[in-house]
Amino acid sequence: MTRLRALPRAHLIAGICLLALVLYPVINPWNPYPQGVLLLGFLLAIQASSWNIISGYGGYTSLGHSMFLGLGSYTAGILALRWGVNPLWVAPLGGVTALVIAVVIGSVVLRTRGHAFVIITIAMLLAAQILAANFKSLTQGSDGITLQLPFWGRDFQNIPFYYAFLGLLVLTVLFSAWLRRTKFGAGLVAIREDEGKAASIGVNTTRFKIVAYAASAFMIGTAGGVYAYYLTFINPVGSFAILGSVTIVLATLTGGRGTLYGPVIGAFIVNLVSEESTVYGGGSQSRVLIFGVALMLVVLFLPRGILPTAEAWWRKHHPVEVEYTDQAGALSGGPLTTYERTREPAAEDRPLLEVRGVSKRFGGLTAVDNADLVVQPGTITALIGPNGSGKTTLFNLITGGMTADSGEIWFDGKRIDGMRPWNRGHLGLGRTYQVTRLFKDMTVQQNVVAPLPDSRWRTMFAGAVHGHEAARARDLLDIVGLGRMADQPAGALSYGQQKLVELAQVLMLQPRLILLDEPAGGVNPSLLGRLTEVIRELNRSGVTFLIVEHNIPLVLELCDPVVVFSRGAAIAEGPPERIQQDPIVLDAYLGDDWRPAESATPASGKVVQ
């Protein structure tokens, strides 16, 4: 609840600050120095807020973001010279250049995960510097480009620039706030927290990251055009300064990465420190040292930034009462409401899922070995077998977390083994994980509404939680008995509760086939009863299940057919009664305890698995 009340208050404070900043040049027009300091603060805040979109929300750190400022400056500068227009009018084209370059770089490097991005951002910034110095015909090389002086009279000083940058800053913050509230923003946070999981619930991670990078470039590029006019001079070293990038990073980290106002607050702090160090710290020479030390100190001692740290402190001193699983509520749960299904039902005559001769090797280990598996529509199929027999790997191959070395996977008449995970999700394939993978910093409700049903741009920029969806999320949470936990951070829940939230999350996708990886692990017996009831109910309404589970009584009770995996391939398949008595299965997995009494062999020296 404190969150809810804190939110409008933050906006209120921001509004008051904005009003003060708008009025300041009117009240104190004849003092250019503070105006100049504030103006540079706005510029840094624009950059920090933009950086925050890819690196704060999305979690992909860019160390070369000042490149976009330089690109914007050069675009506006060159066009102003060639076309003979005022740089201000072509400043948005600087934003377009920045956006295009970001899309190009992003398309190359953001297809993969990991370290490549941060390396490329540094490399591109330095490469841009070299290019600007060498393309003399376009950029006039190291001599730089000199622009005309502002067209307004000297009496106005830099006040027009002051308002231009302030206006851009307001736009940037509004843009960032809007993005964060859309499915796109929620998807970025999901990517930051667990990219593989995000892909499995239908988030097109590649597209999201590229769009975020482009979105983080546009405003900076536009500001760069204005900045070029403000400086009236641009050169390669000044425009593509690595120190500028560090300042952006430092500002956002200081204020609070991933928050809305943190980057702005951080920008003003860093800008002030920068000014003071220039004035008192022995000129710009010591700035490198001071920023280096500041960056290290922030990383070591204030890694989350001022705003989140303050918020955590506030929460600690104003604790919210923790609620427990509404067990009674869950158990007494009324009839399960099923939802409108937009997709046409699967053709009954062909298998819903078919795995043909699929193999996956990890070095010398063959985890899945030429495996075949068929799941008929409308069944609850069990996949059992000893640990290490390749069940979870097969799940990963089916949902696209890993790619198979050979073989084919077909889902509802479509070959899916070459598809990206989110496309498989959009077809109606959902899964849960053996060890739950919720987005721990999001609330339970945000987790449940995180899945994306399709890859349309409209879906992407719809509100993250709109009414009809919120209602459905609440229904689903009620079904698993966690309705009252909706606003808790998912990380605060117990393991068993997280399993249930993950089930609710996957149901949000309205999947046709749900792969459950050990759904019963860590769930208490009475809730387990409810869980099986939910599975049965969903099954009756047309959802097919493929379940990996070690709880054999549950499997025998719930599933038909049962497929037994051993050494990476199916060794038996059939109804539970038959599997229970199959000598091969007893040897490979179940062991003698499951041998029917009349046929039980006398205890021997043989080691039973």
Added chain:
Amino acid sequence: MTQFLQAVVLGLLIGGVYALMASGLTLIFGVMRIINIAQGAFLILVAMITWWLWHETGIDPILASVITAPLMFGFGWVVHRLLISRVSGESSSMSILLTFGFAMVIEGVLDITAGNRFRSATPSYFDESFRIGSVSLPKAQVFGFLAAVLVLAALYYVLTRTWTGRAIRAATQNPSGAALVGVGAAGTAALAFALGSATTGVGGSILSVLYPFFPASHYDWISRLLGIVVLGGMGSLPGALIGAGILGLAETLTATYGSLSWSTLVFYVVIMVVLLIRPQGLFGARLREDAA
């Protein structure tokens, strides 16, 4: 033809030096999954120390690495204990930012103490060359190459033939497994970081003779090293050697047939192309963690 041969020979000589410099970066990444952005600053720091030793005492700059290498080993150990170990458990971006900050601190300190101007150690053989047929081999390049190969061989010996080295390699491949058989992750990481820093103790000394440098040169150097390890595959030592050879050749060939100012761009182009075609590099295996 002579021009081509000359470029190839020079490229391979430079490639050897690059290989040594990149080996430290890839070793540290292999064990800790940390990209030490400060590796370039370490090189410049050592180059500055070497220059100063040479200037004050007249000691041969490349031989000065018998002083700077142990010095950097100790320096690396301390840096790991005081700084790197504090963030090693957290997200990779934090460790990158930390080492980036550290690189700036080194740059700033050098800037203030030694001043912002180009330096270069010029021992007596500085502008002399060996000649084989029509190809001339600058002595400084040859000595630098030999020193680099010697140190790389020693590094190879340490990593494959000693317990310490095997521990480091074990921790590279499987940290938790290594911990189970008694290889402490923290100690191994500190050792790897110290070893990786020690390679800059030699690389920086060679640099001081072969290239003019100033405090902010470290950005240029870290970009080259990143280009090499991205090409070879992050964390792969053989990859770093091959990548260094290829980029050394590419650089000298561009400088010979194109222009000197474009040759530095080769590294950035290579980074882009590799990430486009084969993101894991030449020798980098796709890891299980990438997929899961």
